[in-house]
Amino acid sequence: MQDSYFLYAQHVAKLPRASVSPLISASIRKYAEDFQVNERLSFEPSGSGEHLYFYIEKNNCNTDWVATQLQKHFQLKSKDIGYAGKKDRFSVSRQWFSVHLPGKNREYMPIENEFFKIIHSTLHNKKLRLGSIKENQFKLVLRNLSGEVSKDAVMNLAEQGFPNYFGYQRFGHGANNLSKAELLLTEQLKVKSRNKRGLYLSAARSFLFNLVLAKRVENKTWNVAIDGDCLNLNDTRSFFSCDKLDSEIQERVEQGDLHISGWLPGRQASQVAGDAQNLEQSILKPYMEWLQGLAKAKVDSARRPMRAFPREVQVDFVQPGELMLQFSLPSGCFATSLLRECFNIEDLALREILND
Template sequence: MSEVNEEKKVYSLDFNYLYGKPVCQARFKQHCEDFVVEEKLGFELTGEGEHVCLWIKKIGENTDYLARQLAKFAGIMAKNVSYAGLKDRQAETYQWFSLYIPGKVTPDFSQFEAEGVTILKVIRHNKKLRTGCLEGNYFNITLREVSDKPALQLVLDKVQQGVPNYFGNQRFGYNGHNVNAAVQLFNGRRVKDRFKRGMYLSAARSYLFNRVISERIKDNLESTAMLGDCVQFVANRSFFPLPDLSTQTLQRLTDREVCLTAPLWGKGELTSTDQAQQYELACLQEFADLQQGLAKEGLKQERRPLLLIPDAFSYKWLDDETVSIAFYLPSGCYATSIIRELVEINV
């Protein structure tokens, strides 16, 4: 049976910039070594158990492909190899993989060979490393052929105060293809592939989140609390709506004890209230199909910080056209959110 040819909507990915659209251009990821990522698990591995954990340096290699190669070498099924996070292929990455090898002698991974791959450490653990279990990532990014050093210097000094916590545009596909695919899914299109189904749902949810942030930036509300704004404790990620805008409440925001959030859409009522809830509903009123579809799929109403504040931020000019930038981000946050505020990328 042929599929119905539905008219596709173009979902604008032109989200607002916090510091204005960059006037400086640069080259990004000219070499794998220009984008270095190192995972931080946030917990110690036990040294014993049924899972063999590998600390691996890889350059120019796909995470999932490497996982399959490790499974083949160890003589186990591919589903028994996991990792805490997908990493860019065009990068130099340091990340953990875990292999389920119960009751067996640990394979001699010094014999494993793959171009651009070095196994740095082998240690057993009592649990599988699941996607998202890491605490965060350290980044070291080199921008080359910088067109305007003074302009970039100004923004480098600003982004340390925070950038929009956008999901990267790659999540949405060209012209929002993945969001359109989500709409088709909500309208009854069958998607058997669980990965694709999850990708489409994530794209729709992320798009609504980005739209709220973009509107708040346009209205100069990215750092200004409204009555009923849902804030999140920085320490433990639990959230609650602001019952008032007292001096004491606002001081907690200034001190970064709590932070403003935007909705990750799901079933049920928004967790924001009063003025903030009305604002968020108004921002998303033209996307009722996405809201209804996500709720029907059973996703929960959740929240995510509105701004992303990088930790341990530093930079060093290697010459007048090359700068190296280092920072740490919590799990689930994107280095591209910082880069997009700094420069317009030349490819």
């Protein structure tokens, strides 16, 4: 197996784009306020129960750190704190957290902290679980534009969608999470921390998903079904195997009602067949040791749409060289994967240059 940082640099930082629009260089996250995220849950808290929900605005700190502060403040165990998803550290993000307080006074003393503030609180009868997000709303400022931005090129993404790659954030600074994942999956490293272990395994699965999606983008089948594909029903986690294609299926894919889905490897086998299976196996063949390690780690397999559609897209020219971009994305989609379809992005917060 080649050095995993080399693999990252060659295959992840240089993923093929679906867009044919001329690329313009731009920088993001000069300030945390340049990258704003609002989380919308997939349900409405009931207003009663033993779980206290907080809608928190965090600034320049990560989700796990906020969860730890809540744990310490209420003198609880980590399992008593819940959140629906992680948000970038270098951002101003509004997201929900839950605190389990059975049989306790649910009035709370204000939590004073320079990095986050509580916007709203309510009650619910269940802990907040990972993945309980309907969508994330983004408000981004792009600076240092190298040319004139085509508003139509950005707006077209709402109609055509974009490849649903996992963003570079998933792999850690300098691809460290991916390097650790390789050592973990090849039994050269033992990781006691459940959180770190999860990060490393997630990085490996994301990398393998990206490889298959990259090939589908390259051969122009990321938004066109082939025999044996597993198709995902839009806005749901439901999918089905398609052994035989017909015009109705292809039309539903073209209209965005169905999406081709990619495998997130685990202990269950991929459910693709036919041409889709042959393609997937040919791409993942060099990573059999990784696949075996994920199965041995008892990670459950899952599927992810290969295409994402932004909603509520708005493009505003702030001043020469600056652009404000607003849109909403389904849970699990990366704003940076949308941006890279139209821009060569320099992330000033991470000092990661992502040019091709």
